[in-house]
Amino acid sequence: MTGFGVEVRDLTARYGTTTALDAVSFTLRPGVITGLLGRNGSGKTTALSILAAFRRRTSGTVLVDGEDPWENERVLAGTCLVRESGDVANDQKLKETLEFLGDRRPLFSRELADTLMDRFELDPLSRPDRLSRGKRSAFGVVVGLASRTPLTLLDEVHLGMDAPSRYAFYDALLADWVEHPRTIVLSSHLIGEIERLLEDVVVLDRGTVLTMSDAETLRSGGITVTGPAEAVEAFVAGRDVVARQRLGRTAQATLVGTRADDASRARQTGLELGPVALQDLFVHLTDRPAGATTEESR
Numbered sequence: 001m002t003g004f005g006v007e008v009r010d011l012t013a014r015y016g017t018t019t020a021l022d023a024v025s026f027t028l029r030p031g032v033i034t035g036l037l038g039r040n041g042s043g044k045t046t047a048l049s050i051l052a053a054f055r056r057r058t059s060g061t062v063l064v065d066g067e068d069p070w071e072n073e074r075v076l077a078g079t080c081l082v083r084e085s086g087d088v089a090n091d092q093k094l095k096e097t098l099e100f101l102g103d104r105r106p107l108f109s110r111e112l113a114d115t116l117m118d119r120f121e122l123d124p125l126s127r128p129d130r131l132s133r134g135k136r137s138a139f140g141v142v143v144g145l146a147s148r149t150p151l152t153l154l155d156e157v158h159l160g161m162d163a164p165s166r167y168a169f170y171d172a173l174l175a176d177w178v179e180h181p182r183t184i185v186l187s188s189h190l191i192g193e194i195e196r197l198l199e200d201v202v203v204l205d206r207g208t209v210l211t212m213s214d215a216e217t218l219r220s221g222g223i224t225v226t227g228p229a230e231a232v233e234a235f236v237a238g239r240d241v242v243a244r245q246r247l248g249r250t251a252q253a254t255l256v257g258t259r260a261d262d263a264s265r266a267r268q269t270g271l272e273l274g275p276v277a278l279q280d281l282f283v284h285l286t287d288r289p290a291g292a293t294t295e296e297s298r
C-alpha cells in the first residue's frame with residue numbers, strides 16, 4: 001500500500017460571499033508526506049474538508065485515488081481527516097472510540113494506538129470533553145496515525161500540543177510512515193518543526209496556490225550565508241535577504257535566489273553556505289505590504 005494520490009483541479013469553494021478557494025489546482029503524490037502551508041484563512045481547512053468530503057465544493061474537480069470522494073464509500077473508508085479539535089466523539093471514552101475505529105477501519109493498528117496512548121499519557125477511560133486542549137489534540141494524533149488510512153489529513157493537529165508531545169508526534173509519524181508508507185498531509189502555518197518531515201509542499205495564499213513543489217527544489221531557491229558579520233553583509237549586498245540573525249560577531253543571512261558564483265565567492269571570503277529554512281521562504285512568499293487589504297494585494 002502506497003496511499004491514495006489526489007488530483008485537485010480548478011477547485012472553488014465559497015461560504016456565502018467569501019471565496020475560501022479560488023480555482024485551486026494541486027496534486028498530492030501517493031505515499032508522500034506533503035505540507036499544506038498557508039497563513040491564517042488561506043483555505044487549508046476548507047481544502048482538506050473537501051478532500052475528506054466533510055464539505056461540498058462549489059465547483060472544480062477533486063479526485064482521490066481516481067474518484068470523486070463525495071459520498072464515495074470506498075474512498076472515504078481510506079481517508080482520515082483529523083482537525084485541531086480532534087474530531088472525535090466527545091461523549092465516548094477514548095477506549096470506546098479506539099474500539100469503534102478498530103472495527104471500522106481495516107488497517108487500524110490497535111498496537112500503535114496503545115503505544116501512542118502511553119506516549120502521550122492519555123487515559124483510555126477518559127473522554128475528550130474532559131481533556132485539556134493539548135491532550136485532545138494528542139488523541140487526534142493517535143486516531144490519525146493508528147488509522148493508517150491510505151490518505152491521512154492532519155489539519156494543524158499539533159498546534160495545541162506541548163513541545164515534548166509534538167516531537168513525539170513527529171517521530172512517531174515518521175517511524176510509522178517508513179514502515180507503512182501512505183499519503184499524509186500536514187497542514188500548518190508553523191513550519192520550522194515539521195519541515196524535516198515534508199517531501200512535497202503546497203503553499204496556499206488567500207485561496208490560491210502560491211507554490212507547489214518538492215521541498216528540496218523549494219529550498220534550493222535560496223541559501224544561508226554564515227560567517228563574520230562584515231563579510232556576510234558584503235556578500236549579500238544588493239540581494240534579496242529574507243532573514244538575518246546575529247550572534248556576537250557571527251552573522252547569518254538568508255537569501256532568496258542563487259548565483260552561479262556563490263560557492264566560489266563564499267570559499268574566497270571564508271563564508272559558509274547552507275540550506276534555507278522553509279519557514280523563512282514561507283514568510284517571504286506570503287508576506288504582504290503592511291495595511292494591504294486582501295483585494296488590493298491580489
Ligand SMILES: Nc1ncnc2c1ncn2[C@@H]1O[C@H](COP(=O)(O)OP(=O)(O)OP(=O)(O)O)[C@@H](O)[C@H]1O
Nearest residue numbers: 015018019020038039040041042043044045046047
Ligand atoms: N464556516 C465558514 N463560514 C464562512 N466563512 C468561512 C467558514 N470557514 C472558513 N471561512 C472563511 O474561508 C476562508 C478560508 O478559511 P480556512 O479555515 O479554510 O483557512 P485556514 O487556512 O484553514 O485558516 P487557519 O490557519 O486560520 O485555520 C477564510 O476567509 C475564512 O474566514
